[in-house]
Amino acid sequence: TQLLEQSPQFLSIQEGENLTVYCNSSSVFSSLQWYRQEPGEGPVLLVTVVTGGEVKKLKRLTFQFGDARKDSSLHITAAQTGDTGLYLCADTGGFKTIFGAGTRLFVKA
């Protein structure tokens, strides 16, 4: 059974700081998605990456997919309070999408 490990589990930072969160898989990803979930809401898709070594940018967020397609990172530059939430990675190779437990980010004003 594939396991997705996300680290750190919890991160509390000041507004304006940079941060990186990680997602590691016990086996090669079929394809990888990152979601953000705000309190009391369902997850919302941020990005999908498919190719090893791929880098995608979404405003202040940079997503990297490892060359071996077993790990990924999400870097946020100059964090804002609106970035607060639970960041989830998921392997979406088919119907049975597997999610990691997430990194809970709190950005303080």
Place this chain on the structure above:
Amino acid sequence: NAGVTQTPKFQVLKTGQSMTLQCAQDMNHNSMYWYRQDPGMGLRLIYYSASEGTTDKGEVPNGYNVSRLNKREFSLRLESAAPSQTSVYFCASSESPGLTEAFFGQGTRLTVV
């Protein structure tokens, strides 16, 4: 544009009671899913429906049943609730499985006492 709508938002059940969680999507998606989210465990797939008329088990199906009533609606039933089923339940839909974006409802917070 409503997206994915779940009802109810909150529910408290006594052990042994039954209930049905409702989910409807207005995006004409083929695939629908039910997940549960527990602290420290991420989202786990309970059941999914690849298309209207089909359903299949996910990772944690025991104690649940589902019905794909039509293309829009996918319900989740707890026949005899147990405290272990205390969780937040999310319904999701996507145009097709895999690479396409999944859209989630706001969740149902269920407590079984």
